Amino acid sequence: MTQIEHLREQAQRAERLARNVLDVVTVSRLLEASEDYRRQADRLEQRSRCGTMAAEPVTHLQCSIDID
DSSP states (O other), rough: OOOHHHHHHHHHHHHHHOOOOOOOHHHHHHHHHHHHHOOOOOOHHHHHHHHHSSSOOHHHHHHOOOOO
């Protein structure tokens, strides 16, 4: 399992837990965690597609290659 897959799985777990919890604060924290896991996974996925593991988020413009 890749780190991206692991993060997406964690996001899904947090969402499942949030659906079964009655405490509003806990639901909110679980959904925030889920969003954070998804953002991290998206960032890693984008970097892997661009061939970079830079610490900063990569924009689609940074992934383009200029051919002159």
